[in-house]
Amino acid sequence: MNHPKVVELVIFKLKEGxxxxxxxxxxxxxxxxxxxxxxxxTRTLFYSKTTDQxxxxxxxxxxxxxxxxAESVMTLPETQPFIQSIEExxxxxxxxxxxxxxxxxxxxxxxxxxxxxxFQLKDGINPELLIKAVRETNPVIQEHFSSFEARMLLKDxxxxxxxxxxYWSDMKSALQAAEQFPTLEAFQPxxxxxxxxxxxxxxxxxxx
Numbered sequence: 001m002n003h004p005k006v007v008e009l010v011i012f013k014l015k016e017g018x019x020x021x022x023x024x025x026x027x028x029x030x031x032x033x034x035x036x037x038x039x040x041x042t043r044t045l046f047y048s049k050t051t052d053q054x055x056x057x058x059x060x061x062x063x064x065x066x067x068x069x070a071e072s073v074m075t076l077p078e079t080q081p082f083i084q085s086i087e088e089x090x091x092x093x094x095x096x097x098x099x100x101x102x103x104x105x106x107x108x109x110x111x112x113x114x115x116x117x118x119f120q121l122k123d124g125i126n127p128e129l130l131i132k133a134v135r136e137t138n139p140v141i142q143e144h145f146s147s148f149e150a151r152m153l154l155k156d157x158x159x160x161x162x163x164x165x166x167y168w169s170d171m172k173s174a175l176q177a178a179e180q181f182p183t184l185e186a187f188q189p190x191x192x193x194x195x196x197x198x199x200x201x202x203x204x205x206x207x208x
Contacts, residue, residue: 003105004041004059005098006066007154009163011055011202013090020047020207023085027056027208030082033073034058039065042109046204053090055116055204059108063157066095096154096163100131102138103150103167111206112149113171115178117164120198127155130162133190140186141166147173174203 014023027045034040041059048055060066070093073079121130134153141148150167168174178201181187 003101004061004108006060006063006157007094007096007098007152007165008058008060008066008070009055009094009096009154011053011092012086013053014085015087018085023082024207026082026085030073030079031208033076033078034069037065037069037072040069043208044108044111044206045208046111046114047207048202048204051202053202053204054207055114055202057114063095063097070095094161094163095157097157098152099127099155100134100138100153101151102135102142103148105150107149107167111167113168113174114204115164115166115168115174116202116204117166118198118200119162119164119194120160121162121193122195125193130190130193133193134164137186137190140184141177144180144184145173145177147177171203171205178203 014020024045031043034043039061041061043056043058046055046057047053058066058069060069074083121127131153134151138151141151145168147169148166149169152163152165154163154165156162166174166177168177182191
């Protein structure tokens, strides 16, 4: 599997009346269309029971390919039923660069559970310090949590904003790790860089 460099990530809810099973079928149809675009790597549609939110994650070889595909998808007949099922007022659309990664890249094609943390840095924090902190905590995660599979630090390409994306073997382990992270000494420098009021955490499982 080639290492992707860009992530397209869409967080959304379904329009009222759209059934999850029907939407998943439409997503399979959209998936076949996406795979035809240059630069496509892999895609997974995730769902959170807790927040009733969906997260569509697509990995691309480069930003240009991701942007070109995003523009084209909006006009393809085969993707219209999928797009029209989404509540646009509840949607967040992002393109992000992969700044740091650890773990098994093969996990991206067959994920089990993900933890998605959206955040912003405190004013004055050098992004390089954040990347260094993430790099230093990766071995700690691998040592303490046998259910850890992969981790990516993602940076929004168009505005201030970051995502800490962690792949886990199962939901129970992901939730337990989320409770333990703030108590581990190695994570304190990382946590201290984040704006507390801007943190959003989601735990999701794959649907396709």
